[in-house]
Amino acid sequence: MPNTTPEKKLFLKERELGALLEITQAINQDHSEAALYRIFQFTLLGQLNIRRLVLYVKEDREWACMACFGTGLADFRNVELPSAITDTCTSVPCRLGEMLGLSPEWENLEVAIPVVQNGYVLAYVFTGNVHDDYAGEEATKFLQTLSNILVGAIENRRLARQRVASAAMRKEIEIAREVQTMLFPQRLPNDAAVAVHASYVPHTAVGGDYYDVVELEDNRVLLCVADVSGKGVAASLLMSNFQAGLRTLMRQQVDLATVVHELNHLIFRNAGGDKFITVFFGLYDRTTRELHYVNAGHNDPLLLLDSGAASQPLKEGTIMLGVMEELPMLNVGHLVVPPHSLLLTYTDGLTEVFDANQNEFGEEGVLRVLRQNRYAPLATVHAELLREITAFDQAGTGFADDVTILSCRFK
Structure with missing residues (x-):
């Protein structure tokens, strides 16, 4: 985070803790996947004051936009995730301004944060116009951690449903x-x-x-x-x-x-x-x-x-x-x-x-x-x-x- 007073740092840490609690409580309350994505979106906006965010998740080997908010953003549900991102941004956050070949829709987004589990990228979090008080490497790491918790929980649910469905089908x-x-x-x-x-x-x-x-x-x-x-x-x-x-x-x-x-x-x-x-x-x-x-x-x-x-x-x-x-x-x-x-x-x-x-x-x-x-x-x-x-x-x-x-x- 940029240089801030100890009081400001404490305040931001409390905000992060609040965001973490909201996400974990939502997961434990067994909300639907669509509801979890909405809670994730509102939590980042309300707790961390992130003004632009796009979330892509891999489902059935295809990338799909699950959350998108912020002024000046295109409807990313109809925008294909560029190979320039998926081919190069595979482990650590990447600056979109340094990538070549991106279409104009991506101009208002600044950072791509890959959500990685077991060596595979399960999701990408894109942020833009982050509040000056909440920026930098430490903030990006927290966003990556929070996104990992959410996407990991949803992925585990899917795997559990698949196991139950497979067992039921075999029994049938x-x-x-x-x-x-x-x-x-x-x-x-x-x-x-x-x-x-x-x-x-x-x-x-x-x-x-x-x-x-x-x-x-x-x-x-x-x-x-x-x-x-x-x-x-x-x-x-x-x-x-x-x-x-x-x-x-x-x-x-x-x-x-x-x-x-x-x-x-x-x-x-x-x-x-x-x-x-x-x-x-x-x-x-x-x-x-x-x-x-x-x-x-x-x-x-x-x-x-x-x-x-x-x-x-x-x-x-x-x-x-x-x-x-x-x-x-x-x-x-x-x-x-x-x-x-x-x-x-x-x-x-x-x-x-x-x-x-x-x-x-x-x-x-x-x-x-x-x-x-x-x-x-x-x-x-x-x-x-x-x-x-x-x-x-x-x-x-x-x-x-x-x-x-x-x-x-x-x-």
């Missing part, structure tokens, strides 16, 4: 995985009447696809493939409710139309119309070879006949479940399945794969692979489908969604 993924694993059936039928095989390739750690195979009394079997909107725990819990409702209804031996209506009510009540499920239900009677089915807004399953006729898409049904409290219409499809037919059900991750020219693999790609592997074991059919879409993805962007395949060979 772990729970969702466990829920999803429990939903998938552990055994699939392979008897004198049918052989069933399933494949599931998640796009992310926890996907939104679901499949189920439910053995029923009187020699019937239910095949189900579904895709819930969204991912994570919320999607897993909705699928869990969906499966519990489905299995409860099937044990009550209600007809397929009632199952679909009741599940739509269940999903709508639980999700309030914010989430929905596309699903295919196929109820097969081994004795009569009859297949009753409902396609609720899902990709059309493909039925290939042994006769070599064109594939038959199973379209009858309704809209996706959970969008409306009451389904506007519902048609239950019915057909008698000829011997040696093959049914392939899947989610849209199988078809929504694109090559370098943005051509979609699509249903035609699926049919081509099916015809080439018509009589291969179901595990081989699935492996070929997955191999083909991997090869089709020439751009290397990967699958856009989960891939679920559930196939049934009728003997």
